[in-house]
Amino acid sequence: MSRVGPTLTALATGLILAMLALILGHVTVHGWSVVTWGFLSGGAEEGLFTVGRSGIFPMLFGTAARVILMTLLVIPAGVITAVYLNEYAPASGRLTRWVRGAVNHLAGVPSIVFGLFGLGFFIGFVGAGLDDWLRPGAVQPYWAGEGLLWASATLAVMTLPVVVVATEEALRAVPAGLREASLALGATRLQTIIRIVLPHSLSGILTGSILAIGRAAGEVVPLLFTGAALYVSRLPGSLNDKFMDLAYHVWVLCTQSPDIDQTKPLLYGTVLVLLGLTLSLNLVAVVIRARISRNPQATP
Amino acid sequence: MSDADSVTTPPSPPPAKPPWHDLARGRVARPGEWLVEKGIFAVSLTAIVMILLIFVFVGREALPILLGQADSAAARVQRILPPEDVDRMTPSELRAALGLSRRKFAARSLEEQKAALKEIYAVRAEADRNGAEAIPDKDSEVNTVGWRYLILPHQWTGYSRPEFIWQPVSQIQKFNVVPLLVGSLKVTLVAVLFALPLALGAALYVSQFASRRLRAWIKPAIEMLAGVPSVVLGFFALFVLAAALESVFAFQSRLNAFVAGIALGVAIIPVIFALAEEALSAVPRGYVEGALAVGASRWQAAWGVALPAAWPGVFAAVVLGFGRALGETMIVLMASGNAAILSWSLFDSSRTVTATIAAELGEVVFGGHHYRVLFLLGTLVLAVSFVANLVADGVMNRLRRRLASSS
Amino acid sequence: MATTDLTNPSAVARRSPSGDADSPNAPLIEIEGLSLYYGPSAALRNITLSIPERLVTAFIGPSGCGKSTLLRCLNRLNDAVENVRIEGTVRIGGCDIYSPGVDVTELRKRVGMVFQKANPFPKSIYENIAYGLRVRGLRDRKLMDGIVERSLRSAALWDEVKDRLHASALGLSGGQQQRLCIARAIATRPEILLMDEPASALDPVATSKIEDLILALKQEFTIVIVTHNMQQAARISDYTAFLNQGELIEFNTTSRLFTNPAKQETEDYVTGRFG
Numbered sequence: 001m002s003r004v005g006p007t008l009t010a011l012a013t014g015l016i017l018a019m020l021a022l023i024l025g026h027v028t029v030h031g032w033s034v035v036t037w038g039f040l041s042g043g044a045e046e047g048l049f050t051v052g053r054s055g056i057f058p059m060l061f062g063t064a065a066r067v068i069l070m071t072l073l074v075i076p077a078g079v080i081t082a083v084y085l086n087e088y089a090p091a092s093g094r095l096t097r098w099v100r101g102a103v104n105h106l107a108g109v110p111s112i113v114f115g116l117f118g119l120g121f122f123i124g125f126v127g128a129g130l131d132d133w134l135r136p137g138a139v140q141p142y143w144a145g146e147g148l149l150w151a152s153a154t155l156a157v158m159t160l161p162v163v164v165v166a167t168e169e170a171l172r173a174v175p176a177g178l179r180e181a182s183l184a185l186g187a188t189r190l191q192t193i194i195r196i197v198l199p200h201s202l203s204g205i206l207t208g209s210i211l212a213i214g215r216a217a218g219e220v221v222p223l224l225f226t227g228a229a230l231y232v233s234r235l236p237g238s239l240n241d242k243f244m245d246l247a248y249h250v251w252v253l254c255t256q257s258p259d260i261d262q263t264k265p266l267l268y269g270t271v272l273v274l275l276g277l278t279l280s281l282n283l284v285a286v287v288i289r290a291r292i293s294r295n296p297q298a299t300p
Numbered sequence: 301m302s303d304a305d306s307v308t309t310p311p312s313p314p315p316a317k318p319p320w321h322d323l324a325r326g327r328v329a330r331p332g333e334w335l336v337e338k339g340i341f342a343v344s345l346t347a348i349v350m351i352l353l354i355f356v357f358v359g360r361e362a363l364p365i366l367l368g369q370a371d372s373a374a375a376r377v378q379r380i381l382p383p384e385d386v387d388r389m390t391p392s393e394l395r396a397a398l399g400l401s402r403r404k405f406a407a408r409s410l411e412e413q414k415a416a417l418k419e420i421y422a423v424r425a426e427a428d429r430n431g432a433e434a435i436p437d438k439d440s441e442v443n444t445v446g447w448r449y450l451i452l453p454h455q456w457t458g459y460s461r462p463e464f465i466w467q468p469v470s471q472i473q474k475f476n477v478v479p480l481l482v483g484s485l486k487v488t489l490v491a492v493l494f495a496l497p498l499a500l501g502a503a504l505y506v507s508q509f510a511s512r513r514l515r516a517w518i519k520p521a522i523e524m525l526a527g528v529p530s531v532v533l534g535f536f537a538l539f540v541l542a543a544a545l546e547s548v549f550a551f552q553s554r555l556n557a558f559v560a561g562i563a564l565g566v567a568i569i570p571v572i573f574a575l576a577e578e579a580l581s582a583v584p585r586g587y588v589e590g591a592l593a594v595g596a597s598r599w600q601a602a603w604g605v606a607l608p609a610a611w612p613g614v615f616a617a618v619v620l621g622f623g624r625a626l627g628e629t630m631i632v633l634m635a636s637g638n639a640a641i642l643s644w645s646l647f648d649s650s651r652t653v654t655a656t657i658a659a660e661l662g663e664v665v666f667g668g669h670h671y672r673v674l675f676l677l678g679t680l681v682l683a684v685s686f687v688a689n690l691v692a693d694g695v696m697n698r699l700r701r702r703l704a705s706s707s
Numbered sequence: 708m709a710t711t712d713l714t715n716p717s718a719v720a721r722r723s724p725s726g727d728a729d730s731p732n733a734p735l736i737e738i739e740g741l742s743l744y745y746g747p748s749a750a751l752r753n754i755t756l757s758i759p760e761r762l763v764t765a766f767i768g769p770s771g772c773g774k775s776t777l778l779r780c781l782n783r784l785n786d787a788v789e790n791v792r793i794e795g796t797v798r799i800g801g802c803d804i805y806s807p808g809v810d811v812t813e814l815r816k817r818v819g820m821v822f823q824k825a826n827p828f829p830k831s832i833y834e835n836i837a838y839g840l841r842v843r844g845l846r847d848r849k850l851m852d853g854i855v856e857r858s859l860r861s862a863a864l865w866d867e868v869k870d871r872l873h874a875s876a877l878g879l880s881g882g883q884q885q886r887l888c889i890a891r892a893i894a895t896r897p898e899i900l901l902m903d904e905p906a907s908a909l910d911p912v913a914t915s916k917i918e919d920l921i922l923a924l925k926q927e928f929t930i931v932i933v934t935h936n937m938q939q940a941a942r943i944s945d946y947t948a949f950l951n952q953g954e955l956i957e958f959n960t961t962s963r964l965f966t967n968p969a970k971q972e973t974e975d976y977v978t979g980r981f982g
């Protein structure tokens with residue numbers, strides 16, 4: 001038993017890593033030849049399912065748009081929350097515990113619930129409220145419909161914990177001596193945070209943002225009811241436009257294709273691009289984090 | 301100027317200093333900064349507010365059904381008032397009866413609105429007279445969104461015995477959630493049973509046997525697995541796993557709970573691994589070394605000492621993995637087959653709660669019964685994962701404290 | 708003046724050093740009945756003492772006796788620590804710095820501090836010195852250059868770093884880093900300078916440079932210094948306070964405290980026969 005046990009655990013580890021390798025390898029082998037410049041830069045002028053013609057540029061654009069918008073919303077909220085927790089809140093206070101608990105629970109809410117929330121809150125409540133207020137008398141809903149803004153806002157709520165946790169970790173790694181030195185020089189708490197603490201934790205904030213982006217880029221479910229579309233003829237030009245999306249497109253190619261075997265190359269190409277995107281984001285985050293933990297002082 | 305000079309002579313005569321009593325400047329010496337700090341505080345409440353809003357706005361849509369106030373039968377048999385009563389109505393009663401927004405109601409005069417309502421009642425009365433003769437169906441009397449019909453079997457017209465039926469798109473909508481719950485349970489169970497041995501084995505290996513260098517590679521690699529989008533795992537299950545498993549097991553239906561469960565298991569391996577590994581690594585070195593010192597093998601020390609010490613962590617990992625698996629949508633939507641039929645067989649096509657919401661919410665009437673039942677299911681998923689989170693969190697916190705104090 | 712019963716706070720308060728023959732300076736900092744608790748445990752107990760203006764006052768005592776804690780009470784740096792409770796009063800120039808209306812930031816602008824462990828910011832040498840000026844809103848580049856140079860010269864560091872002012876401060880040696888921290892603290896011209904074992908991690912050469920520096924700075928600043936090193940206290944300080952286990956055992960001019968201590972405990976400590 002003393003030999004068998006460790007071998008079995010090593011085997012389990014190997015099996016898990018093999019799954020990752022298998023998925024990566026399979027997708028790469030089948031998708032490699034499909035991902036050409038034409039595929040990346042082409043659109044859906046000749047339909048979504050024309051092998052050799054249909055491209056994924058509008059989907060890449062849509063994904064980029066929703067992710068950038070989400071980042072603009074979630075980074076300030078997440079960083080400020082982490083700053084409050086780590087720099088202002090009393091460590092044992094009740095409110096601190098509540099905020100931490102809420103962040104934790106937010107991380108555990110299933111993505112389908114975020115979809116319902118986006119529909120019920122952002123579209124059905126905020127959007128409808130905006131329409132009543134800004135455009136009384138209009139028949140067509142403007143804000144009370146699916147669109148880029150609400151999809152991004154929903155994703156921002158979903159990824160808030162990722163940013164908070166990573167930022168807090170970075171803030172905790174700032175040596176107490178630096179804060180005290182700044183305070184002792186007559187800097188206020190806020191000045192200390194802005195001039196010393198935040199610059200020092202920049203790479204941690206970056207890690208959190210990248211992880212959040214990676215997570216959001218691959219998410220489909222919250223988009224189902226908040227803004228992603230099977231097909232739109234134009235790139236999204238305003239905040240309430242529906243958009244095509246890379247991850248959503250994988251789902252479309254899997255389920256809506258008129259002839260699944262024939263359109264498989266498109267599917268593999270799209271999956272390869274999506275997987276490459278999300279995994280390289282994760283990889284970057286992992287590398288930055290490893291460098292921080294190896295050498296916490298070296299960060300500027 | 302030489303260096304020695306500058307050290308011994310002060311650079312310049314000190315300027316006149318303000319008296320020390322100037323320090324007392326009142327509580328809010330810097331109003332701008334005070335405001336910014338209040339702002340920081342306000343923003344930090346975002347997470348709490350969002351959690352509350354999620355519960356409110358998901359639960360709100362399901363509330364009428366939860367409280368048993370929705371009645372599908374009543375909606376079918378609508379109230380009809382004689383014209384004199386319509387004439388006596390106040391404007392707000394009239395607006396409610398017409399179901400119009402304030403804006404739309406104001407667009408026409410009161411008289412026009414009354415005429416419109418009388419017209420509606422006349423048409424409805426006509427339809428009722430015709431309909432009553434046409435189909436005397438006992439199903440149409442049933443409040444299909446009542447608790448009884450959501451959970452218990454019912455013998456619908458044309459069925460030979462009471463059954464659990466989820467059939468939201470039909471003349472009489474049937475919302476029995478049991479087939480979906482069973483579907484979710486089956487898939488989740490397969491996922492946890494598949495993921496647990498692998499994740500736990502890996503956690504044991506990484507925390508007890510692997511060298512530091514190896515650990516530094518394996519942990520990020522397993523984290524990468526968590527970075528694989530679930531739509532990609534769903535795709536993989538649909539095109540690769542389903543075919544591979546079919547050739548081994550020879551299923552009736554190519555997509556089924558088993559295929560979806562395995563793919564879902566891959567998705568929750570990183571979740572279980574992370575918690576179990578954290579708990580195992582938190583076990584003080586002294587425990588294991590003590591066992592080794594009295595002649596236990598490394599395996600005996602890991603299995604007999606470290607694992608029992610970290611047991612609550614493993615439990616928390618399983619609970620959290622269960623919660624994640626139950627809430628996962630894309631994989632099951634793509635790989636489970638989606639037949640909403642009550643069956644305990646793992647190899648039948650099955651449909652889960654989350655997949656049902658994802659597949660059907662796009663086509664429902666906003667605010668209708670189907671819509672509300674889907675939100676009810678969403679509330680259920682939210683509640684279960686919330687509880688799973690709460691339990692896992694509580695257990696892990698207690699374990700961390702205990703292991704920290706005993707090391 | 709004879710040493711008085713130091714366990715009686717009122718006696719100490721009356722026995723102000725200003726009346727002393729060899730120090731014409733008036734008391735600037737008056738600590739009265741100061742106790743400090745970290746959670747339930749007391750780190751300082753009922754400390755009463757007066758620190759004269761423009762002289763060097765040293766705090767000595769065994770490790771963990773509360774020297775740093777007492778020093779940090781003078782610029783209210785303990786405020787930021789969780790679960791701290793402070794009783795008693797600290798007056799600087801007659802102003803009770805713990806009274807509710809006091810602006811802590813303003814206080815710290817006038818009471819500079821140098822820490823036990825050199826803690827330069829991970830910025831350039833120049834930016835380290837300029838930091839205190841920038842947070843005060845100074846923008847004028849010319850003026851800033853002048854102050855940076857003057858501060859570095861005062862800290863006897865100018866010649867060593869003048870060619871690499873814009874290089875990272877983390878590239879300096881330990882002794883240079885500590886002198887940089889001193890330069891940073893004096894750049895803003897505080898009136899009081901608190902120094903927490905500024906030379907504890909340094910070699911003898913760097914230590915003597917810093918000691919020279921302290922003697923030079925005393926013309927302009929009121930200096931309170933914590934030190935482990937008895938010889939150092941004897942060399943640079945005018946007054947010395949001996950603390951043990953959170954209590955002030957004895958406070959007197961340095962020469963008296965070392966040559967003619969009133970308490971057996973003090974004598975044991977200064978002669979190295981302690982505990």
Ligand SMILES: Nc1ncnc2c1ncn2[C@@H]1O[C@H](COP(=O)(O)OP(=O)(O)OP(=O)(O)O)[C@@H](O)[C@H]1O
Nearest residue numbers: 745750768769770771772773774775776777788935
């Ligand atoms: N942040 C803190 N929380 C709890 N206790 C503390 C804290 N800081 C200091 N203490 C305790 O207060 C007592 C006094 O500490 P202080 O740092 O003032 O000692 P010190 O005299 O400066 O020692 P040293 O010469 O080693 O620097 C010590 O017993 C220490 O453990």
Ligand SMILES: [Mg+2]
Nearest residue numbers: 774775823903
């Ligand atoms: Mg100290």
